[in-house]
Amino acid sequence: MDTFEAIKATFFQECDELLADLETKLLDLESGAADDETINAVFRAVHSVKGGAGAFGLEALVRFAHVFETLLDELRAGRKPCDELTVRTLLRASDVLADHVAAAQGTGPEVEEARSAALVAELEVLTHGEGGSPAPDEAEDDFGFQPVAFDLPSLDLPSLDLPSPDAPGAPAAGGWRIVFRPHGRMYVNANETGLLLRELGRLGPLEVELDDSAVPMLDRLQPEENELVWTIRLTAPVDEAAVREVFDFVEGDCDLRIEPIAGEGPELPPLIETPDAPADDIDISALLAKVQDEPAAAVTPAAPATSAPAAAAPAASATAPTASSPPAAAAPATIRVDLERVDRLINVVGELVIQQAMLAQRVTESGLARSSGISVGLEDLELLTREIQDSVMAIRAQPVKSVFQRMPRLVREVAEMTGKRVRLVTEGEATEVDKTVVERLAEPITHMLRNAIDHGLETPEERTAAGKPSEGTVRLAALHRSGRIVIEISDDGRGINRERVRGIAVSKGLIAEDAALTDDEIDNLIFLPGFSTADAVSDISGRGVGMDVVRRSIQSLGGRISISSNPGKGSTFTLSLPLTLAVLDGMALGAAEQTLVAPLSAIVESLTPKAEDVHYVGGHDAVIRFREAFVPLVDVARTMGFRDAPVPPGQGVAVVVETESGARAALMVDAIHGQRQVVIKSLETNYQQVEGVAAATILGDGRVALILDVDALVANARRRPAAADLKLAS
Amino acid sequence: MPAASALHVLIVDDQQTMRSLVRNSLQQLGVREITEAADGEAGLRQVISKPVHLVISDFNMPNLDGLGLLRAIRAHPPIKTTAFIMLTGRADRELVQRAVQFGVNNYLVKPFTVAQLKEKLEAVFGPLT
Structure with missing residues (x-):
């Protein structure tokens, strides 16, 4: 990626932030906050957005942003009222602006010309009134601006002058050489070379040479005369x-020669020597207050600051303490890092854990004894490793805000289409979760919000x-709950019509009559494949996919989804997801020599079921009684093909x-080995997908262990018709 | 004739994109000493602790806008001689006029080309080598 492309990528990143900020602020305007x-x-x-877009020649985006900006400028200046209608138009304009950005980035379709043009027209009506036409942009030439060269004569800032042979008196790159020979009269007038040197020293560092070669021998000395000559090199x-x-008062009482010392190299003025002046020692806030409080007219070229003698500048710097180095002013709070690098780090840390x-x-x-130095050291290492892992994971953690903030727009659009009035309340936007999880949350949340508005309200x-x-x-x-992130989507609508859901499930053959x-079970029927409560697949929530798709995408993230509903009061969908897709808290199980x-x-x-707890349905499908219900028994070793014979009755452990x-x-299974935190290794990437296996991991002894896909195993077991929904009549 | 490589420049803009664009253009012109700040106040702190020859600043920024930064620089004797180029959007005549009042050296309209930036720099510093 060349530099320009890299900057362009930065631009689109910044656009996302700007657009999000734009929407948040517009919503504040709407809510009166x-x-x-x-x-x-x-x-x-x-x-x-417009400024950046211009730099990259994104014409359509610039044109739209310009009209948008023009109206905002009017509002900002208070020339146009910022009423409810206007804010609503601004919100829609921000949506179109986002679409233009997406189109320019290539992540979205081209913006329909008619839609964009219609909003442009609306914005222009708000800006210029009905029938008004925008004033043409002023051409740059019309400014009548004269660039001000570095030697601003109009500003009367003498030390701005650049050194140049044609500009006598300008600051010299190498400083000044001053040859100073006081006459005897100077001393008679009570002046003193030492004081002058001290004064000169305030302008900058001095190198002083005293030439006493002209002083006669004592017998010929004229006490009222002076023969001493000072040669001073001033670097300032x-x-x-x-x-x-500096020599104002002794003029005429001395021989004075001031000549510039030619600098080597750059002819720019040397930078003002204040490297040791910490910015904090200068009262920035007072300076800012001064700048902000002063009426605009006060700081004109005629202001006192500019008429002060130029000597004031170095004098001020000379009074600054020459103590510690300045603290880094306004260090950046964030850095942008290529995601690939973070992922590489996470991978390596995963290896480290293993x-x-x-x-x-x-x-x-x-x-070795547990108290041995090696064992103790290893324990510390384990703690450190965990800490590194947590810290690295935290780098990938992102607030769900990035997903949540896309939702107000969705809600607006769906509300408009369905003719419903909706208020969206978001909570816990700062909740952090792995970036991959965040990204993949957008779709299910979108879908469920659509559903909530379309069906729920x-x-x-x-x-x-x-x-x-x-x-x-x-x-x-x-919100975070017991090491997982929980997303709740609730509405205060009609709730689930259980009669209807049940009827549909029966008519579609999903459950027995x-x-x-x-x-609860009825409510959860809506997650079954092929279930759709909308009589006609609506454009909004339908899109031909049902809640089963939502459930599948949540499951692919290692998450769970459930619904609870209260007729007449509303429904709540609850998603529970792991915080990361890289590490899993698991239980190690033993089955036929495999872990x-x-x-x-x-x-x-x-x-640990006894032999008599196991019942057989249809002669071969084993079930066990568990909390007033029969649940299918899955012999893991056999299902996975590790061995042909099942665990003998009365042996082994059943994990529900x-x-x-x-x-x-x-x-x-044969045994339970205990709880482990394992690093997830994709099976698809390294081998291929295997039914009943979600992923793999590497154990402490270096062996590969498979992570069970519980949902697939259970679904497989429950597909056997005899085992379906057996319930004890208690 | 000042050498571009000797020029110390501070870029002040709240957008990373714009700072990168200005930096990139300056580098093409041979400027090597470039620092950045994300708003007027940070820019002011930086220019006070580490003076530069030239500040190229956006106008519209949070905390302290470009005009405020310009005024603060002109009001603070040790750095008041710093050259200042204001970045503006198109047709900001009023803004440019106010900036002139406060002692701006030149302005640059976004979007700009490297050649335009060079022209603006040379109007302030004379031909760059």
């Missing part, structure tokens, strides 16, 4: 007048009739696992 700075920030965001970026000024575990195991095997009329406020509320919240289901890992989050309980939808099965 705005202050004077808000409209400025809005203007700045659009202005910056001051002009001749400043030097001459290596550490292997080392620990070797040490244990070698029979009633029309304003229906709501009023039901005694609810006509505006529906949809809440989107993120006489199946006894709890309310397998089951995600801890899926495990409900483990038990539960899927997101609440379906359970008991995994029959």
Whole structure:
């Protein structure tokens, strides 16, 4: 990527931030939470998008941003009122602006000309009034601006002058050589060379040579006369007048020669020597206050600051303490790092965790005492490794804000299409989760929000009739709960119509007509493949996919989804996701000499069934009784093909696992080895997808262990018709 | 004739994109000593602790805008001689006029080309080598 392309990439990154900021600020305006700075920030965001777009020749984007910016400028200046209608138009304009950015970036379709033009027209009406036409931009030539060369005579800033042979008196690059021979009369007038030198020293560093060769022998000395000659080398970026000024009072009482010392190399004035002046020692806030409080007219070329003698400049710097080096002013709070680098680091840390575990195991095997130096050191290493891992994971962690802030627009659009009135409340935007998880959250959340508005919320009329406020509320919240991130999407709509859901499930053959289901189970039927409650697939939430797609995408992230509904009061979808896709808390299980890992989050309980606890349905499908229900028994070693015979009755451990939808099965294994945190290695990347296996990991002893895909195992077991939904009539 | 390589420049803009663009253009002109600040106040702190020959600053920034930065620089004797080029959007006549009042040396309209930047620099410093 060449530099220009790299800058362009930065631009689009910044655009995302600007657009997000723009929307947030516009929403503040809409909700009345705005202050004077808000409209400025809005203007700045659009202005910056336009500025960058111009540099990259993104014409369509520039044109749209320009019209947008023009209106904002009017609002900012208070020439146009910022009323509700205007803010709504601004919000729609920000949507179109975002589309233009996406189109320019190539991540979105071209913006429809008609849509863009319609908004441009609206913006222009707001800017210029009905029928008004925009004033043409002033051409740059019309400014009548005269660039001001570095030697600003008009500003009367003498020391701005560049050194040049044609400009006598300008600061000399190498400083000044001053040859000074006082006459005897100077001393008679009570002047003193030492004082003059001290004064001169305030302009800059001095090198002083005293030539006493002209002083006669004592017998010929004239006490009233002076024969001493000082040659002074002054290194300071001051002009001749400043030097001459020091000798103002002794003029005529001395021989004075001031000549510039030619500098070598650059002819730029040397930088002002204040490297040791910490910025904090200068009262920035006072300076800023002064600048901001002063009426504009006060700082004109005639201001006192400019008429002060140039000597004031070095004098000020000379008074600054020459103590410690200046603290780094305004160090950047963030850096942008290529994601690839972070991922490489995460991979290496993953290897480190494995290596550490292997080392620990070797040490244990070698029979060293736990109190031995090696064992103790290893424990510290383990703690450090964990810390490194957590820190690295934290680099990838991102607030869910980036996803949440896309939602207000979606809600606006869906509300407009469905004719419903919706208020979106978001909570916990700062909740952090792995970047990959964040990115893949957008789609399911989008889908569920659409659903909540389209299916969940009633029309304003229906709501009023039901005694609810006509505006529906949809809440989107993120929170951390027991090592996972939980996303809740709730609405205060009609809730799930269980009769209807059940009817549809029966008519589509998803459940038996006489199946006894709890309310929760009925609610969760909407996640079944092929289930869609919309009578006609609507344009908004339908798109031909149902909630089963949402569930699948959540599951692919190692997450769970469930719904709870309260008829007439609303529904809540709850997503629970792992914080990262790189590490898993698992339970190590033994099956036929193999070690397998089951995600801890899926495990409900483990038990050791006696032979008589196991029942057979249809002669071969084993089930066990667990909490008033029969759950299918999955012999893991056999299912995975490790051995042909099942675990003999009365031996082994049954680990009861539960899927997101609440379906359970008991995994029959030989033994439970204990809880481990394992680094997830993709099986697809290294081998291929295997039914019943979610991924792999490397154990402490270096062996590969498979991580079980609990959902697939359970679904597989429950597909056997005989085992389906057996419930004890208790 | 000043050498571009000896020129110390501070770029002040709240947008990384714009700072990179200015930096890139300056580098093409042979300028090597370039520092950046993300708003007027940070820029002011920087220019006070580490003086430069030239400040190229955006106008519209949070904290302290470009005019404020210009005024603060002109009001602070040790650095008041710093050359100042203001970056502006098109047709900001009023802004440019105010900047002139406060002692701006030149202005540069976004988007700009390297040649335009060179022209603006040379109007201030004379031909660059």
